[in-house]
Amino acid sequence: MSLTKKRLAVVAAGAVALAVCAWLFANAEARRSTFCSTCHYMQPYVEEWKASAHKNVECIKCHPAQSTAMFAQFVKYITHTYNPRPRAFVSDKACLGCHKGIAKSKAVKFMAVSFPHQPHLTADRRGIRLRCASCHGSSQRAGHVTVDENVCFLCHFKGEGPAETVAGCGACHGAPAGMARHGEFIFDMKAYADAGVACGRCHIEVHEGNGAVSQEKCYSCHVSRVDRITDTKLVHDRHVEQREIRCMECHDPIRHGNIKALSVLDVSCESCHSNLHFGPKEMYLGVGAKGAPDTPSRMFAAQINCIGCHTKVVTQGGAAFLGQGNKTADPRACAACHDARYIPMVDRWKSEGKALVAEASRLARLGSSLAAESRGSADARKIARDLDFNARFLEQGHPVHNIEYAIKVVQASEKMAAKLSVLAGRKAPSPLEPAFARDAFSFCAESCHSFIPKSDPHNFQGVDFPHDFHALQVGLSCDTCHEKGKHKVLALNNPGDCASCHHDSAKADCLRCHQRQAEFYYGKIPASIGITTPPNVMAQAVGCADCHYPTNADAMKDIGGACEACHSGTGKKQYEDWTAQLKAGLDRVHLQADEVRAGLASLRRHQVDASALEKRFAEIQRRIGFIEQAKGIHNVPAALKEFSRAQQELGALLLKMGDLTDNKAP
Numbered sequence: 001m002s003l004t005k006k007r008l009a010v011v012a013a014g015a016v017a018l019a020v021c022a023w024l025f026a027n028a029e030a031r032r033s034t035f036c037s038t039c040h041y042m043q044p045y046v047e048e049w050k051a052s053a054h055k056n057v058e059c060i061k062c063h064p065a066q067s068t069a070m071f072a073q074f075v076k077y078i079t080h081t082y083n084p085r086p087r088a089f090v091s092d093k094a095c096l097g098c099h100k101g102i103a104k105s106k107a108v109k110f111m112a113v114s115f116p117h118q119p120h121l122t123a124d125r126r127g128i129r130l131r132c133a134s135c136h137g138s139s140q141r142a143g144h145v146t147v148d149e150n151v152c153f154l155c156h157f158k159g160e161g162p163a164e165t166v167a168g169c170g171a172c173h174g175a176p177a178g179m180a181r182h183g184e185f186i187f188d189m190k191a192y193a194d195a196g197v198a199c200g201r202c203h204i205e206v207h208e209g210n211g212a213v214s215q216e217k218c219y220s221c222h223v224s225r226v227d228r229i230t231d232t233k234l235v236h237d238r239h240v241e242q243r244e245i246r247c248m249e250c251h252d253p254i255r256h257g258n259i260k261a262l263s264v265l266d267v268s269c270e271s272c273h274s275n276l277h278f279g280p281k282e283m284y285l286g287v288g289a290k291g292a293p294d295t296p297s298r299m300f301a302a303q304i305n306c307i308g309c310h311t312k313v314v315t316q317g318g319a320a321f322l323g324q325g326n327k328t329a330d331p332r333a334c335a336a337c338h339d340a341r342y343i344p345m346v347d348r349w350k351s352e353g354k355a356l357v358a359e360a361s362r363l364a365r366l367g368s369s370l371a372a373e374s375r376g377s378a379d380a381r382k383i384a385r386d387l388d389f390n391a392r393f394l395e396q397g398h399p400v401h402n403i404e405y406a407i408k409v410v411q412a413s414e415k416m417a418a419k420l421s422v423l424a425g426r427k428a429p430s431p432l433e434p435a436f437a438r439d440a441f442s443f444c445a446e447s448c449h450s451f452i453p454k455s456d457p458h459n460f461q462g463v464d465f466p467h468d469f470h471a472l473q474v475g476l477s478c479d480t481c482h483e484k485g486k487h488k489v490l491a492l493n494n495p496g497d498c499a500s501c502h503h504d505s506a507k508a509d510c511l512r513c514h515q516r517q518a519e520f521y522y523g524k525i526p527a528s529i530g531i532t533t534p535p536n537v538m539a540q541a542v543g544c545a546d547c548h549y550p551t552n553a554d555a556m557k558d559i560g561g562a563c564e565a566c567h568s569g570t571g572k573k574q575y576e577d578w579t580a581q582l583k584a585g586l587d588r589v590h591l592q593a594d595e596v597r598a599g600l601a602s603l604r605r606h607q608v609d610a611s612a613l614e615k616r617f618a619e620i621q622r623r624i625g626f627i628e629q630a631k632g633i634h635n636v637p638a639a640l641k642e643f644s645r646a647q648q649e650l651g652a653l654l655l656k657m658g659d660l661t662d663n664k665a666p
Contacts, residue, residue: 033049039082054145057098063089095132096132102117102121103118111149114174125155126595133244134151134240134246150253151246153211153254153256154211159602160207160601165206169206176190176199178190191293191295194489204261205259206259209252209253209254209255213229213252217249283297283405283406286404286405288393289409289412290412290413291412291413292408297401308337309330309333309334310329341451344451345447345451349399352399352447353394353398353400356394356406356410357399359432360394360409361395363410363413363429364391366417371384379423383416386413386416390413394409440484441478464515510544514544520533521634522539525626529622531623531638533638536634547562547563563575582633582636582639582640585643589646589647593624595654596650596653599654613660616653624646
């Protein structure tokens with residue numbers, strides 16, 4: 001080899017060695033967190049990182065990159081060809097490398113909310129697969145890798161009514177509890193929740209803003225390409241799934257809070273007159289008496305204010321219509337919202353109210369007499385004052401405004417009078433004179449349910465429950481099933497709690513309560529449901545008690561074991577496979593149904609006539625609801641066939657809604 005060639009080889013080898021050294025140096029240097037801060041536009045991000053909980057974690061741990069990419073970044077930096085608008089992606093794999101098992105971990109506290117990771121990371125939410133960075137992607141307002149609450153509000157409130165949210169208020173805020181002050185009144189929030197007053201009845205606006213995506217946001221990245229902006233699935237697939245774009249980079253924020261609350265019985269009378277109606281208002285709200293639990297009127301729960309009843313009623317063609325406000329309440333106003341059977345109920349309340357006022361006055365007089373005999377006891381004098389207060393409270397508030405609360409006030413007075421009798425050394429007072437007020441349920445039928453029409457049998461979690469049979473023929477009292485003192489709240493929370501009566505014998509009549517399951521099992525479904533299916537292949541040979549052992553403490557337990565008794569080695573596995581298939585199929589249907597429901601709500605907001613689609617959706621829901629109540633395991637092929645049919649029909653509805661949206665768009 002000539003000297004020249006040797007020199008060229010040495011130079012080439014030196015150049016390669018230098019390049020390798022430079023590459024290794026650049027790769028190592030670019031992987032250091034201190035390198036990130038050398039670019040001026042990275043300074044804000046680095047400062048946020050230093051102040052975050054991840055300050056001891058190297059950037060490359062969360063933002064991994066190939067060596068070639070790191071070298072390219074280094075070259076771009078030294079040649080000043082870098083992009084001053086960086087995008088940093090964090091994969092779930094990078095997060096889960098340190099936070100293993102986070103999806104199954106206990107709920108964490110975020111703001112005042114108990115947040116569970118599992119339901120957010122293990123299934124699509126509103127048709128979108130969430131990633132760790134979907135929530136922990138903020139690097140501006142909230143801080144580095146800190147959750148921006150605006151992301152939560154966007155998911156939970158977008159497309160919902162002003163008082164509505166996707167998962168319900170309780171999913172984040174829990175059950176209401178504690179005392180709250182509003183409009184000069186103090187409320188026991190738990191008592192209102194137990195009485196069935198929904199959050200939206202009082203908090204009539206809890207968010208503002210619509211979370212929309214304007215075309216201007218698209219133009220910040222694209223020169224054009226905004227023609228598909230209404231195709232939400234495509235947009236999310238391209239931007240969220242493929243590019244991991246953060247939600248708030250495109251969506252306008254939604255503000256969440258107590259934006260607007262219901263005015264507490266705000267009537268126009270007091271703009272001219274003195275406040276003469278504080279007593280009736282307190283009675284209606286179910287607050288203020290001594291010793292009685294807060295109990296809002298059922299009408300308050302329905303947001304009916306004073307003029308809903310104090311109104312002139314106009315009757316046309318046999319139907320009642322509300323007119324102008326009036327000093328005197330007209331029982332016919334009930335018929336304007338309900339029907340004529342409710343009208344005599346008001347007269348019943350009035351007569352009962354008079355009896356309650358008289359009884360409270362009797363107890364107040366008794367209290368005054370007993371206090372005089374108690375030799376100056378401070379406790380006795382206080383009880384006597386409270387008894388007198390309750391008597392005047394009922395007289396001024398008029399029990400007709402809230403008959404249930406008025407009864408509880410008299411019951412509280414009775415307890416106070418009994419305590420006062422002990423202090424005075426006298427025997428307990430006689431039982432309450434109005435028989436309908438003697439216990440928590442004695443007034444139910446006499447005051448309300450003899451007038452209010454009710455479905456019979458009642459659908460109780462898929463079981464037909466006949467009220468009249470249990471109450472009139474068997475003679476059960478209301479508190480056999482209902483929790484004492486709480487309207488509509490059940491002491492028996494599921495059909496299994498009925499087993500002590502109904503499953504006391506292996507000869508229990510299953511079809512009396514489980515009619516839907518029998519219809520599905522034997523293929524005898526009412527034509528109105530819209531499902532036609534042959535019976536289960538086992539229907540001729542296998543009865544209910546062959547799979548469910550009625551005398552067991554839990555007749556639903558170990559059904560797979562019953563299968564194994566006949567199909568040794570395969571029965572339990574087959575049952576588990578069927579159960580998994582049914583759950584997966586039903587979950588898919590519910591996800592599609594959620595999309596359809598959101599789409600229909602959007603069409604209504606845009607005043608698009610979607611009545612035909614809503615009718616078809618209701619028919620699908622009726623079929624799926626029947627299978628849920630009948631339990632798909634009773635006829636697995638039929639259930640899976642219906643789930644597949646429902647998916648196809650829901651998909652067609654989504655396509656049709658997309659066409660309507662496109663036609664509506666300008």
